[in-house]
Amino acid sequence: MLFRVTLFLLGIVCAEAVGGLLGGLVDVDVDREGVAKTALEYAITHHNRISNDLMISNMTELVSAQKQVVSGIKYHFTVKMVKTSCRKGSSIAQCEVPAGAQTYECNFKVWVQPWLNREPVVTQECTH
Secondary structure (H helix, E strand, O other): OHHHHHHHHHHHHHHHHOOOOOOOEEEOOOOOOHHHHHHHHHHHHHHHHHOOOOEEEEEEEEEEEEEEEEOEEEEEEEEEEEEEEEEOOOOHHHOOOOOOOOEEEEEEEEEEOHHHOOOOEEEEEEEO
């Protein structure tokens, strides 16, 4: 019994040492991890696709980025967004932010399961 408890505690210590408990949230650098950057871009594109706004919204600030190992990887992003001067259908890369535009915050969760050959699942909560 003592051996099992010791082994269990050793497993927790090892999991913590390599980046947190399994299934726990771990900070991620989107500039160094290409999949995370792609997931963030996908979330912003998805946000624009399902919104009723005529104008494109774009990210002004990445507040936080984390990932969680589940059945795949679930990315958690908190971002500041702003409506641009471009209508939907335009290239987001060329969109300017109007002077005095108000930002709003969105929390995106992007669940990536590449072996299923389907688009990632995105959930979002935005406060205007």
